[in-house]
Amino acid sequence: MPQSINCRVGCPESEAPNTETRAWSESRKMEAMPSRCLFLLFLSTCKLSPEVVAEVQESSDGPGAQEPMRLTDVQAAMEFIAAAEVAVIGFFQDSEVPAVSLIHSVVQNFQDVSFGISTASEVLAHYNITGNTISLFRLVDNKQLDLKGEDFESMDATKLSRFIESNNLRLVTEYNAITAIGLFNSMIPIHLLLIMNKASSEFEENLHRFQEAAKLFPGRILFILVDSGVKQNEKAISFFKLKMAELPALAIYQTLDDKWDTLPITEVLVEQVQNFCDGFLKGKGLRQNNEAKEKTSKVEL
Known part of the structure:
Protein backbone atom coordinates (compact mmCIF):
# COMPACT_ATOMS: atom_id res chain seq x y z
CA MET A 1 0.00 0.00 0.00
CA ARG A 170 3.94 10.68 -14.31
CA LEU A 171 6.03 8.01 -16.02
CA VAL A 172 7.52 10.97 -17.92
CA THR A 173 6.82 14.38 -16.40
CA GLU A 174 7.22 17.62 -18.32
CA TYR A 175 9.32 20.13 -16.41
CA ASN A 176 7.73 23.50 -15.68
CA ALA A 177 7.30 25.89 -12.78
CA ILE A 178 4.42 23.85 -11.34
CA THR A 179 5.65 20.26 -11.75
CA ALA A 180 9.07 21.33 -10.48
CA ILE A 181 7.59 21.39 -6.98
CA GLY A 182 6.69 17.72 -7.03
CA LEU A 183 9.88 16.73 -8.85
CA PHE A 184 12.16 18.50 -6.43
CA ASN A 185 10.30 17.19 -3.40
CA SER A 186 10.51 13.56 -4.47
CA MET A 187 12.86 11.27 -2.59
CA ILE A 188 13.91 9.58 -5.84
CA PRO A 189 17.43 11.01 -6.00
CA ILE A 190 18.21 10.63 -9.71
CA HIS A 191 16.55 12.57 -12.51
CA LEU A 192 16.95 11.76 -16.21
CA LEU A 193 16.09 14.61 -18.54
CA LEU A 194 15.25 14.39 -22.21
CA ILE A 195 16.02 17.87 -23.49
CA MET A 196 14.29 18.24 -26.83
CA ASN A 197 12.17 20.72 -28.74
CA LYS A 198 8.54 19.59 -28.64
CA ALA A 199 7.98 21.27 -32.00
CA SER A 200 10.34 18.79 -33.66
CA SER A 201 8.73 16.43 -36.15
CA GLU A 202 10.46 13.50 -34.43
CA PHE A 203 9.27 14.45 -30.96
CA GLU A 204 6.32 12.08 -30.50
CA GLU A 205 8.27 9.02 -31.61
CA ASN A 206 11.20 9.90 -29.36
CA LEU A 207 8.91 10.59 -26.42
CA HIS A 208 7.29 7.18 -26.84
CA ARG A 209 10.68 5.44 -26.66
CA PHE A 210 11.64 7.58 -23.66
CA GLN A 211 8.46 6.42 -21.91
CA GLU A 212 9.34 2.80 -22.68
CA ALA A 213 12.78 3.30 -21.16
CA ALA A 214 11.21 4.84 -18.05
CA LYS A 215 9.47 1.54 -17.33
CA LEU A 216 12.90 -0.06 -16.81
CA PHE A 217 13.76 2.10 -13.77
CA PRO A 218 10.67 2.19 -11.52
CA GLY A 219 11.29 3.95 -8.25
CA ARG A 220 14.97 4.56 -9.07
CA ILE A 221 14.98 7.36 -11.64
CA LEU A 222 12.49 10.13 -12.42
CA PHE A 223 12.15 10.63 -16.18
CA ILE A 224 11.62 14.27 -17.12
CA LEU A 225 10.96 16.08 -20.38
CA VAL A 226 12.48 19.55 -20.79
CA ASP A 227 11.19 21.43 -23.83
CA SER A 228 14.20 23.23 -25.29
CA GLY A 229 11.83 25.44 -27.26
CA VAL A 230 10.61 27.13 -24.07
CA LYS A 231 12.70 30.17 -23.12
CA GLN A 232 12.03 29.70 -19.41
CA ASN A 233 13.90 26.38 -19.56
CA GLU A 234 17.18 27.93 -20.69
CA LYS A 235 18.52 28.14 -17.13
CA ALA A 236 17.87 24.46 -16.49
CA ILE A 237 19.57 23.54 -19.77
CA SER A 238 22.57 25.81 -19.15
CA PHE A 239 23.22 24.08 -15.82
CA PHE A 240 24.36 21.05 -17.81
CA LYS A 241 26.68 23.18 -20.01
CA LEU A 242 24.78 22.12 -23.11
CA LYS A 243 24.68 24.25 -26.24
CA MET A 244 21.70 24.38 -28.56
CA ALA A 245 23.76 22.65 -31.27
CA GLU A 246 24.13 19.64 -28.97
CA LEU A 247 20.40 19.08 -28.60
CA PRO A 248 18.50 16.85 -28.32
CA ALA A 249 20.38 15.40 -25.38
CA LEU A 250 20.00 13.28 -22.28
CA ALA A 251 21.08 14.77 -18.96
CA ILE A 252 21.18 12.74 -15.77
CA TYR A 253 21.41 14.37 -12.36
CA GLN A 254 21.92 13.07 -8.83
CA THR A 255 20.20 15.41 -6.39
CA LEU A 256 22.12 14.40 -3.28
CA ASP A 257 25.51 15.70 -4.45
CA ASP A 258 24.83 17.56 -7.72
CA LYS A 259 26.72 15.02 -9.81
CA TRP A 260 25.58 14.77 -13.40
CA ASP A 261 26.41 13.70 -16.93
CA THR A 262 25.12 14.43 -20.42
CA LEU A 263 24.79 12.57 -23.69
CA PRO A 264 23.95 14.44 -26.91
CA ILE A 265 21.82 12.20 -29.14
CA THR A 266 20.23 12.22 -32.57
CA GLU A 267 17.28 10.12 -31.43
CA VAL A 268 16.06 8.30 -28.32
CA LEU A 269 16.84 4.59 -28.30
CA VAL A 270 15.64 2.47 -25.38
CA GLU A 271 18.88 0.49 -25.14
CA GLN A 272 20.94 3.67 -25.30
CA VAL A 273 18.93 5.24 -22.47
CA GLN A 274 19.22 2.06 -20.41
CA ASN A 275 23.00 1.90 -20.85
CA PHE A 276 23.38 5.59 -20.00
CA CYS A 277 21.35 5.17 -16.80
CA ASP A 278 23.05 1.92 -15.80
CA GLY A 279 26.46 3.52 -16.24
CA PHE A 280 25.50 6.47 -14.08
CA LEU A 281 24.06 4.22 -11.38
CA LYS A 282 27.40 2.38 -11.33
CA GLY A 283 29.31 5.64 -10.93
CA LYS A 284 30.58 5.94 -14.49
CA GLY A 285 30.85 9.33 -16.10
CA LEU A 286 29.84 11.30 -13.00
CA ARG A 287 30.57 15.01 -13.22
CA GLN A 288 30.04 17.92 -10.88
CA ASN A 289 28.99 21.39 -11.87
CA ASN A 290 32.22 23.04 -10.74
CA GLU A 291 34.29 20.59 -12.79
CA ALA A 292 32.45 21.06 -16.06
CA LYS A 293 34.66 23.82 -17.44
CA GLU A 294 37.71 21.57 -17.25
CA LYS A 295 36.05 18.89 -19.35
CA THR A 296 36.72 18.64 -23.07
CA SER A 297 34.32 20.95 -24.86
CA LYS A 298 31.82 19.50 -27.27
CA VAL A 299 30.31 20.98 -30.42
CA GLU A 300 30.35 24.79 -30.37
CA LEU A 301 27.49 26.95 -31.50
Missing part, protein backbone atom coordinates in the same frame (compact mmCIF):
# COMPACT_ATOMS: atom_id res chain seq x y z
CA PRO A 2 1.32 3.52 -0.75
CA GLN A 3 3.08 5.40 2.04
CA SER A 4 0.74 8.08 3.37
CA ILE A 5 2.21 11.58 3.59
CA ASN A 6 0.46 14.55 5.15
CA CYS A 7 0.83 17.58 2.88
CA ARG A 8 0.47 21.25 3.71
CA VAL A 9 -1.54 23.10 1.10
CA GLY A 10 0.28 26.39 1.45
CA CYS A 11 3.82 25.10 1.17
CA PRO A 12 4.10 24.46 -2.56
CA GLU A 13 3.12 27.98 -3.54
CA SER A 14 5.62 29.61 -1.21
CA GLU A 15 8.43 27.26 -2.17
CA ALA A 16 7.93 27.17 -5.95
CA PRO A 17 11.19 27.58 -7.88
CA ASN A 18 11.62 30.55 -10.19
CA THR A 19 12.65 28.74 -13.36
CA GLU A 20 13.42 32.00 -15.11
CA THR A 21 16.21 32.95 -12.73
CA ARG A 22 17.54 29.75 -11.15
CA ALA A 23 19.52 26.89 -12.61
CA TRP A 24 18.48 23.26 -12.16
CA SER A 25 20.63 22.68 -9.07
CA GLU A 26 19.67 25.97 -7.44
CA SER A 27 16.01 25.05 -7.76
CA ARG A 28 16.76 21.61 -6.42
CA LYS A 29 18.42 22.94 -3.27
CA MET A 30 15.63 25.42 -2.60
CA GLU A 31 12.89 22.82 -3.02
CA ALA A 32 14.23 19.53 -1.74
CA MET A 33 15.60 20.57 1.62
CA PRO A 34 12.36 21.75 3.29
CA SER A 35 10.32 18.67 2.56
CA ARG A 36 12.30 15.43 2.33
CA CYS A 37 9.29 13.58 3.62
CA LEU A 38 8.70 10.97 0.93
CA PHE A 39 9.82 7.33 0.90
CA LEU A 40 11.30 5.36 -2.02
CA LEU A 41 8.83 2.66 -2.98
CA PHE A 42 7.18 1.41 -6.16
CA LEU A 43 3.70 0.07 -6.70
CA SER A 44 3.36 -3.69 -7.13
CA THR A 45 1.24 -4.44 -10.18
CA CYS A 46 -1.92 -6.49 -9.90
CA LYS A 47 -4.40 -7.95 -12.35
CA LEU A 48 -7.21 -5.51 -12.96
CA SER A 49 -10.77 -6.41 -13.69
CA PRO A 50 -11.94 -5.29 -17.17
CA GLU A 51 -14.67 -3.20 -15.55
CA VAL A 52 -12.21 -1.13 -13.51
CA VAL A 53 -9.84 -0.62 -16.45
CA ALA A 54 -12.73 0.51 -18.62
CA GLU A 55 -14.01 2.96 -16.00
CA VAL A 56 -10.56 4.45 -15.45
CA GLN A 57 -10.04 4.91 -19.19
CA GLU A 58 -13.45 6.54 -19.45
CA SER A 59 -12.62 8.92 -16.60
CA SER A 60 -9.51 10.05 -18.50
CA ASP A 61 -10.66 10.05 -22.11
CA GLY A 62 -14.41 10.44 -22.39
CA PRO A 63 -17.51 12.13 -21.08
CA GLY A 64 -17.08 10.29 -17.78
CA ALA A 65 -14.30 12.73 -16.96
CA GLN A 66 -17.02 14.97 -15.51
CA GLU A 67 -17.91 12.54 -12.71
CA PRO A 68 -15.66 10.93 -10.06
CA MET A 69 -15.95 7.16 -9.70
CA ARG A 70 -17.73 5.85 -6.59
CA LEU A 71 -15.50 3.36 -4.74
CA THR A 72 -17.63 1.16 -2.52
CA ASP A 73 -15.11 -1.42 -1.30
CA VAL A 74 -11.38 -1.96 -0.80
CA GLN A 75 -10.91 -4.09 -3.90
CA ALA A 76 -12.50 -1.46 -6.12
CA ALA A 77 -10.32 1.26 -4.59
CA MET A 78 -7.12 -0.76 -5.00
CA GLU A 79 -7.85 -1.56 -8.64
CA PHE A 80 -8.84 2.03 -9.36
CA ILE A 81 -5.54 3.34 -7.97
CA ALA A 82 -3.43 0.68 -9.68
CA ALA A 83 -5.00 1.44 -13.07
CA ALA A 84 -4.02 5.13 -13.10
CA GLU A 85 -0.71 6.97 -13.19
CA VAL A 86 -2.25 9.63 -10.94
CA ALA A 87 -5.50 9.24 -8.99
CA VAL A 88 -7.23 11.64 -6.61
CA ILE A 89 -9.72 10.20 -4.12
CA GLY A 90 -11.94 12.01 -1.66
CA PHE A 91 -12.31 9.90 1.47
CA PHE A 92 -15.34 11.24 3.32
CA GLN A 93 -17.16 10.12 6.44
CA ASP A 94 -20.29 11.85 5.16
CA SER A 95 -21.32 12.10 1.51
CA GLU A 96 -22.84 15.53 2.19
CA VAL A 97 -19.59 17.32 3.09
CA PRO A 98 -18.87 20.41 0.94
CA ALA A 99 -15.65 18.84 -0.38
CA VAL A 100 -17.70 16.43 -2.50
CA SER A 101 -18.88 19.28 -4.70
CA LEU A 102 -15.35 20.71 -4.59
CA ILE A 103 -13.96 17.58 -6.24
CA HIS A 104 -16.69 17.70 -8.87
CA SER A 105 -15.72 21.30 -9.63
CA VAL A 106 -12.09 20.52 -10.49
CA VAL A 107 -12.48 17.20 -12.32
CA GLN A 108 -12.93 18.80 -15.73
CA ASN A 109 -9.60 20.63 -15.38
CA PHE A 110 -7.56 17.43 -15.13
CA GLN A 111 -8.39 15.11 -18.01
CA ASP A 112 -5.31 12.96 -17.35
CA VAL A 113 -6.11 12.37 -13.66
CA SER A 114 -8.59 9.75 -12.39
CA PHE A 115 -10.97 10.96 -9.66
CA GLY A 116 -12.83 8.87 -7.13
CA ILE A 117 -14.93 9.26 -3.98
CA SER A 118 -15.44 6.81 -1.14
CA THR A 119 -17.52 6.96 2.03
CA ALA A 120 -17.13 3.26 2.86
CA SER A 121 -15.68 2.77 6.35
CA GLU A 122 -13.65 -0.27 5.28
CA VAL A 123 -12.00 1.73 2.49
CA LEU A 124 -11.13 4.60 4.82
CA ALA A 125 -9.65 2.18 7.34
CA HIS A 126 -7.59 0.42 4.66
CA TYR A 127 -5.91 3.70 3.71
CA ASN A 128 -5.48 4.85 7.34
CA ILE A 129 -8.02 7.65 6.95
CA THR A 130 -9.39 8.88 10.27
CA GLY A 131 -11.15 12.02 9.07
CA ASN A 132 -12.27 13.69 5.87
CA THR A 133 -9.28 13.59 3.54
CA ILE A 134 -8.40 14.15 -0.11
CA SER A 135 -5.55 11.89 -1.21
CA LEU A 136 -3.43 11.87 -4.35
CA PHE A 137 -1.97 8.50 -5.36
CA ARG A 138 1.03 8.46 -7.67
CA LEU A 139 2.24 5.41 -9.58
CA VAL A 140 5.72 6.68 -10.45
CA ASP A 141 6.96 6.61 -6.84
CA ASN A 142 4.04 4.90 -5.06
CA LYS A 143 3.03 7.89 -2.97
CA GLN A 144 -0.17 8.65 -1.12
CA LEU A 145 -0.23 12.39 -0.42
CA ASP A 146 -2.96 13.41 2.03
CA LEU A 147 -4.74 16.71 2.55
CA LYS A 148 -6.47 16.58 5.92
CA GLY A 149 -7.09 18.44 9.16
CA GLU A 150 -6.74 22.21 8.90
CA ASP A 151 -5.62 22.00 5.29
CA PHE A 152 -8.75 20.08 4.39
CA GLU A 153 -10.98 22.53 6.24
CA SER A 154 -9.46 25.52 4.43
CA MET A 155 -9.53 23.82 1.03
CA ASP A 156 -11.00 25.61 -1.97
CA ALA A 157 -10.93 24.90 -5.70
CA THR A 158 -7.78 26.97 -6.26
CA LYS A 159 -5.82 25.23 -3.50
CA LEU A 160 -6.97 21.79 -4.57
CA SER A 161 -6.04 22.48 -8.19
CA ARG A 162 -2.62 23.74 -7.13
CA PHE A 163 -2.06 20.62 -5.04
CA ILE A 164 -2.95 18.34 -7.94
CA GLU A 165 -0.90 20.29 -10.50
CA SER A 166 2.25 20.37 -8.41
CA ASN A 167 2.13 16.67 -7.54
CA ASN A 168 1.00 15.35 -10.93
CA LEU A 169 4.16 13.31 -11.62
Whole structure:
Protein backbone atom coordinates (compact mmCIF):
# COMPACT_ATOMS: atom_id res chain seq x y z
CA MET A 1 0.00 0.00 0.00
CA PRO A 2 1.32 3.52 -0.75
CA GLN A 3 3.08 5.40 2.04
CA SER A 4 0.74 8.08 3.37
CA ILE A 5 2.21 11.58 3.59
CA ASN A 6 0.46 14.55 5.15
CA CYS A 7 0.83 17.58 2.88
CA ARG A 8 0.47 21.25 3.71
CA VAL A 9 -1.54 23.10 1.10
CA GLY A 10 0.28 26.39 1.45
CA CYS A 11 3.82 25.10 1.17
CA PRO A 12 4.10 24.46 -2.56
CA GLU A 13 3.12 27.98 -3.54
CA SER A 14 5.62 29.61 -1.21
CA GLU A 15 8.43 27.26 -2.17
CA ALA A 16 7.93 27.17 -5.95
CA PRO A 17 11.19 27.58 -7.88
CA ASN A 18 11.62 30.55 -10.19
CA THR A 19 12.65 28.74 -13.36
CA GLU A 20 13.42 32.00 -15.11
CA THR A 21 16.21 32.95 -12.73
CA ARG A 22 17.54 29.75 -11.15
CA ALA A 23 19.52 26.89 -12.61
CA TRP A 24 18.48 23.26 -12.16
CA SER A 25 20.63 22.68 -9.07
CA GLU A 26 19.67 25.97 -7.44
CA SER A 27 16.01 25.05 -7.76
CA ARG A 28 16.76 21.61 -6.42
CA LYS A 29 18.42 22.94 -3.27
CA MET A 30 15.63 25.42 -2.60
CA GLU A 31 12.89 22.82 -3.02
CA ALA A 32 14.23 19.53 -1.74
CA MET A 33 15.60 20.57 1.62
CA PRO A 34 12.36 21.75 3.29
CA SER A 35 10.32 18.67 2.56
CA ARG A 36 12.30 15.43 2.33
CA CYS A 37 9.29 13.58 3.62
CA LEU A 38 8.70 10.97 0.93
CA PHE A 39 9.82 7.33 0.90
CA LEU A 40 11.30 5.36 -2.02
CA LEU A 41 8.83 2.66 -2.98
CA PHE A 42 7.18 1.41 -6.16
CA LEU A 43 3.70 0.07 -6.70
CA SER A 44 3.36 -3.69 -7.13
CA THR A 45 1.24 -4.44 -10.18
CA CYS A 46 -1.92 -6.49 -9.90
CA LYS A 47 -4.40 -7.95 -12.35
CA LEU A 48 -7.21 -5.51 -12.96
CA SER A 49 -10.77 -6.41 -13.69
CA PRO A 50 -11.94 -5.29 -17.17
CA GLU A 51 -14.67 -3.20 -15.55
CA VAL A 52 -12.21 -1.13 -13.51
CA VAL A 53 -9.84 -0.62 -16.45
CA ALA A 54 -12.73 0.51 -18.62
CA GLU A 55 -14.01 2.96 -16.00
CA VAL A 56 -10.56 4.45 -15.45
CA GLN A 57 -10.04 4.91 -19.19
CA GLU A 58 -13.45 6.54 -19.45
CA SER A 59 -12.62 8.92 -16.60
CA SER A 60 -9.51 10.05 -18.50
CA ASP A 61 -10.66 10.05 -22.11
CA GLY A 62 -14.41 10.44 -22.39
CA PRO A 63 -17.51 12.13 -21.08
CA GLY A 64 -17.08 10.29 -17.78
CA ALA A 65 -14.30 12.73 -16.96
CA GLN A 66 -17.02 14.97 -15.51
CA GLU A 67 -17.91 12.54 -12.71
CA PRO A 68 -15.66 10.93 -10.06
CA MET A 69 -15.95 7.16 -9.70
CA ARG A 70 -17.73 5.85 -6.59
CA LEU A 71 -15.50 3.36 -4.74
CA THR A 72 -17.63 1.16 -2.52
CA ASP A 73 -15.11 -1.42 -1.30
CA VAL A 74 -11.38 -1.96 -0.80
CA GLN A 75 -10.91 -4.09 -3.90
CA ALA A 76 -12.50 -1.46 -6.12
CA ALA A 77 -10.32 1.26 -4.59
CA MET A 78 -7.12 -0.76 -5.00
CA GLU A 79 -7.85 -1.56 -8.64
CA PHE A 80 -8.84 2.03 -9.36
CA ILE A 81 -5.54 3.34 -7.97
CA ALA A 82 -3.43 0.68 -9.68
CA ALA A 83 -5.00 1.44 -13.07
CA ALA A 84 -4.02 5.13 -13.10
CA GLU A 85 -0.71 6.97 -13.19
CA VAL A 86 -2.25 9.63 -10.94
CA ALA A 87 -5.50 9.24 -8.99
CA VAL A 88 -7.23 11.64 -6.61
CA ILE A 89 -9.72 10.20 -4.12
CA GLY A 90 -11.94 12.01 -1.66
CA PHE A 91 -12.31 9.90 1.47
CA PHE A 92 -15.34 11.24 3.32
CA GLN A 93 -17.16 10.12 6.44
CA ASP A 94 -20.29 11.85 5.16
CA SER A 95 -21.32 12.10 1.51
CA GLU A 96 -22.84 15.53 2.19
CA VAL A 97 -19.59 17.32 3.09
CA PRO A 98 -18.87 20.41 0.94
CA ALA A 99 -15.65 18.84 -0.38
CA VAL A 100 -17.70 16.43 -2.50
CA SER A 101 -18.88 19.28 -4.70
CA LEU A 102 -15.35 20.71 -4.59
CA ILE A 103 -13.96 17.58 -6.24
CA HIS A 104 -16.69 17.70 -8.87
CA SER A 105 -15.72 21.30 -9.63
CA VAL A 106 -12.09 20.52 -10.49
CA VAL A 107 -12.48 17.20 -12.32
CA GLN A 108 -12.93 18.80 -15.73
CA ASN A 109 -9.60 20.63 -15.38
CA PHE A 110 -7.56 17.43 -15.13
CA GLN A 111 -8.39 15.11 -18.01
CA ASP A 112 -5.31 12.96 -17.35
CA VAL A 113 -6.11 12.37 -13.66
CA SER A 114 -8.59 9.75 -12.39
CA PHE A 115 -10.97 10.96 -9.66
CA GLY A 116 -12.83 8.87 -7.13
CA ILE A 117 -14.93 9.26 -3.98
CA SER A 118 -15.44 6.81 -1.14
CA THR A 119 -17.52 6.96 2.03
CA ALA A 120 -17.13 3.26 2.86
CA SER A 121 -15.68 2.77 6.35
CA GLU A 122 -13.65 -0.27 5.28
CA VAL A 123 -12.00 1.73 2.49
CA LEU A 124 -11.13 4.60 4.82
CA ALA A 125 -9.65 2.18 7.34
CA HIS A 126 -7.59 0.42 4.66
CA TYR A 127 -5.91 3.70 3.71
CA ASN A 128 -5.48 4.85 7.34
CA ILE A 129 -8.02 7.65 6.95
CA THR A 130 -9.39 8.88 10.27
CA GLY A 131 -11.15 12.02 9.07
CA ASN A 132 -12.27 13.69 5.87
CA THR A 133 -9.28 13.59 3.54
CA ILE A 134 -8.40 14.15 -0.11
CA SER A 135 -5.55 11.89 -1.21
CA LEU A 136 -3.43 11.87 -4.35
CA PHE A 137 -1.97 8.50 -5.36
CA ARG A 138 1.03 8.46 -7.67
CA LEU A 139 2.24 5.41 -9.58
CA VAL A 140 5.72 6.68 -10.45
CA ASP A 141 6.96 6.61 -6.84
CA ASN A 142 4.04 4.90 -5.06
CA LYS A 143 3.03 7.89 -2.97
CA GLN A 144 -0.17 8.65 -1.12
CA LEU A 145 -0.23 12.39 -0.42
CA ASP A 146 -2.96 13.41 2.03
CA LEU A 147 -4.74 16.71 2.55
CA LYS A 148 -6.47 16.58 5.92
CA GLY A 149 -7.09 18.44 9.16
CA GLU A 150 -6.74 22.21 8.90
CA ASP A 151 -5.62 22.00 5.29
CA PHE A 152 -8.75 20.08 4.39
CA GLU A 153 -10.98 22.53 6.24
CA SER A 154 -9.46 25.52 4.43
CA MET A 155 -9.53 23.82 1.03
CA ASP A 156 -11.00 25.61 -1.97
CA ALA A 157 -10.93 24.90 -5.70
CA THR A 158 -7.78 26.97 -6.26
CA LYS A 159 -5.82 25.23 -3.50
CA LEU A 160 -6.97 21.79 -4.57
CA SER A 161 -6.04 22.48 -8.19
CA ARG A 162 -2.62 23.74 -7.13
CA PHE A 163 -2.06 20.62 -5.04
CA ILE A 164 -2.95 18.34 -7.94
CA GLU A 165 -0.90 20.29 -10.50
CA SER A 166 2.25 20.37 -8.41
CA ASN A 167 2.13 16.67 -7.54
CA ASN A 168 1.00 15.35 -10.93
CA LEU A 169 4.16 13.31 -11.62
CA ARG A 170 3.94 10.68 -14.31
CA LEU A 171 6.03 8.01 -16.02
CA VAL A 172 7.52 10.97 -17.92
CA THR A 173 6.82 14.38 -16.40
CA GLU A 174 7.22 17.62 -18.32
CA TYR A 175 9.32 20.13 -16.41
CA ASN A 176 7.73 23.50 -15.68
CA ALA A 177 7.30 25.89 -12.78
CA ILE A 178 4.42 23.85 -11.34
CA THR A 179 5.65 20.26 -11.75
CA ALA A 180 9.07 21.33 -10.48
CA ILE A 181 7.59 21.39 -6.98
CA GLY A 182 6.69 17.72 -7.03
CA LEU A 183 9.88 16.73 -8.85
CA PHE A 184 12.16 18.50 -6.43
CA ASN A 185 10.30 17.19 -3.40
CA SER A 186 10.51 13.56 -4.47
CA MET A 187 12.86 11.27 -2.59
CA ILE A 188 13.91 9.58 -5.84
CA PRO A 189 17.43 11.01 -6.00
CA ILE A 190 18.21 10.63 -9.71
CA HIS A 191 16.55 12.57 -12.51
CA LEU A 192 16.95 11.76 -16.21
CA LEU A 193 16.09 14.61 -18.54
CA LEU A 194 15.25 14.39 -22.21
CA ILE A 195 16.02 17.87 -23.49
CA MET A 196 14.29 18.24 -26.83
CA ASN A 197 12.17 20.72 -28.74
CA LYS A 198 8.54 19.59 -28.64
CA ALA A 199 7.98 21.27 -32.00
CA SER A 200 10.34 18.79 -33.66
CA SER A 201 8.73 16.43 -36.15
CA GLU A 202 10.46 13.50 -34.43
CA PHE A 203 9.27 14.45 -30.96
CA GLU A 204 6.32 12.08 -30.50
CA GLU A 205 8.27 9.02 -31.61
CA ASN A 206 11.20 9.90 -29.36
CA LEU A 207 8.91 10.59 -26.42
CA HIS A 208 7.29 7.18 -26.84
CA ARG A 209 10.68 5.44 -26.66
CA PHE A 210 11.64 7.58 -23.66
CA GLN A 211 8.46 6.42 -21.91
CA GLU A 212 9.34 2.80 -22.68
CA ALA A 213 12.78 3.30 -21.16
CA ALA A 214 11.21 4.84 -18.05
CA LYS A 215 9.47 1.54 -17.33
CA LEU A 216 12.90 -0.06 -16.81
CA PHE A 217 13.76 2.10 -13.77
CA PRO A 218 10.67 2.19 -11.52
CA GLY A 219 11.29 3.95 -8.25
CA ARG A 220 14.97 4.56 -9.07
CA ILE A 221 14.98 7.36 -11.64
CA LEU A 222 12.49 10.13 -12.42
CA PHE A 223 12.15 10.63 -16.18
CA ILE A 224 11.62 14.27 -17.12
CA LEU A 225 10.96 16.08 -20.38
CA VAL A 226 12.48 19.55 -20.79
CA ASP A 227 11.19 21.43 -23.83
CA SER A 228 14.20 23.23 -25.29
CA GLY A 229 11.83 25.44 -27.26
CA VAL A 230 10.61 27.13 -24.07
CA LYS A 231 12.70 30.17 -23.12
CA GLN A 232 12.03 29.70 -19.41
CA ASN A 233 13.90 26.38 -19.56
CA GLU A 234 17.18 27.93 -20.69
CA LYS A 235 18.52 28.14 -17.13
CA ALA A 236 17.87 24.46 -16.49
CA ILE A 237 19.57 23.54 -19.77
CA SER A 238 22.57 25.81 -19.15
CA PHE A 239 23.22 24.08 -15.82
CA PHE A 240 24.36 21.05 -17.81
CA LYS A 241 26.68 23.18 -20.01
CA LEU A 242 24.78 22.12 -23.11
CA LYS A 243 24.68 24.25 -26.24
CA MET A 244 21.70 24.38 -28.56
CA ALA A 245 23.76 22.65 -31.27
CA GLU A 246 24.13 19.64 -28.97
CA LEU A 247 20.40 19.08 -28.60
CA PRO A 248 18.50 16.85 -28.32
CA ALA A 249 20.38 15.40 -25.38
CA LEU A 250 20.00 13.28 -22.28
CA ALA A 251 21.08 14.77 -18.96
CA ILE A 252 21.18 12.74 -15.77
CA TYR A 253 21.41 14.37 -12.36
CA GLN A 254 21.92 13.07 -8.83
CA THR A 255 20.20 15.41 -6.39
CA LEU A 256 22.12 14.40 -3.28
CA ASP A 257 25.51 15.70 -4.45
CA ASP A 258 24.83 17.56 -7.72
CA LYS A 259 26.72 15.02 -9.81
CA TRP A 260 25.58 14.77 -13.40
CA ASP A 261 26.41 13.70 -16.93
CA THR A 262 25.12 14.43 -20.42
CA LEU A 263 24.79 12.57 -23.69
CA PRO A 264 23.95 14.44 -26.91
CA ILE A 265 21.82 12.20 -29.14
CA THR A 266 20.23 12.22 -32.57
CA GLU A 267 17.28 10.12 -31.43
CA VAL A 268 16.06 8.30 -28.32
CA LEU A 269 16.84 4.59 -28.30
CA VAL A 270 15.64 2.47 -25.38
CA GLU A 271 18.88 0.49 -25.14
CA GLN A 272 20.94 3.67 -25.30
CA VAL A 273 18.93 5.24 -22.47
CA GLN A 274 19.22 2.06 -20.41
CA ASN A 275 23.00 1.90 -20.85
CA PHE A 276 23.38 5.59 -20.00
CA CYS A 277 21.35 5.17 -16.80
CA ASP A 278 23.05 1.92 -15.80
CA GLY A 279 26.46 3.52 -16.24
CA PHE A 280 25.50 6.47 -14.08
CA LEU A 281 24.06 4.22 -11.38
CA LYS A 282 27.40 2.38 -11.33
CA GLY A 283 29.31 5.64 -10.93
CA LYS A 284 30.58 5.94 -14.49
CA GLY A 285 30.85 9.33 -16.10
CA LEU A 286 29.84 11.30 -13.00
CA ARG A 287 30.57 15.01 -13.22
CA GLN A 288 30.04 17.92 -10.88
CA ASN A 289 28.99 21.39 -11.87
CA ASN A 290 32.22 23.04 -10.74
CA GLU A 291 34.29 20.59 -12.79
CA ALA A 292 32.45 21.06 -16.06
CA LYS A 293 34.66 23.82 -17.44
CA GLU A 294 37.71 21.57 -17.25
CA LYS A 295 36.05 18.89 -19.35
CA THR A 296 36.72 18.64 -23.07
CA SER A 297 34.32 20.95 -24.86
CA LYS A 298 31.82 19.50 -27.27
CA VAL A 299 30.31 20.98 -30.42
CA GLU A 300 30.35 24.79 -30.37
CA LEU A 301 27.49 26.95 -31.50
